[in-house]
Amino acid sequence: MIVVTWLLTGPIFHYSDTWQLVINTGTTVVTFLMVFLIQRSQNKDSLALHLKLNEIVAALQGASNRLIDVESLSEQELRALHMHYETLAHMAKHDIDLLQSHSVEEAARRHHRKAKLANAATP
Numbered sequence: 001m002i003v004v005t006w007l008l009t010g011p012i013f014h015y016s017d018t019w020q021l022v023i024n025t026g027t028t029v030v031t032f033l034m035v036f037l038i039q040r041s042q043n044k045d046s047l048a049l050h051l052k053l054n055e056i057v058a059a060l061q062g063a064s065n066r067l068i069d070v071e072s073l074s075e076q077e078l079r080a081l082h083m084h085y086e087t088l089a090h091m092a093k094h095d096i097d098l099l100q101s102h103s104v105e106e107a108a109r110r111h112h113r114k115a116k117l118a119n120a121a122t123p
Contacts, residue, residue, distance in 0.1 A: 002026065062106075 013019040057067045
């Protein structure tokens with residue numbers, strides 16, 4: 001409605017620079033408010049998602065509790081945690097049972113036991 005009103009008043013103000021400035025200012029303000037509202041909504045959704053994931057991790061037996069509230073870790077801590085999970089993924093590629101899930105620590109202990117058994121079995 002505002003744009004239609006602006007278009008209809010154009011001939012009255014002879015399409016002046018002031019007339020153009022008014023609509024540009026108005027659309028800029030509306031755009032800023034919309035971006036602010038969208039960002040606020042996304043932040044709320046993101047927080048709700050993090051809380052749901054935290055609940056799932058906390059409830060699952062065998063899940064690593066270090067993932068609870070992981071979004072508050074520093075970038076360096078996130079990189080270290082990522083390296084742990086890369087190691088877990090690498091070890092999981094060599095597992096026979098593809099459906100088995102373990103924490104990083106448990107997988108490392110299992111991997112070392114397998115390596116010892118393999119070394120002991122080789123002549």
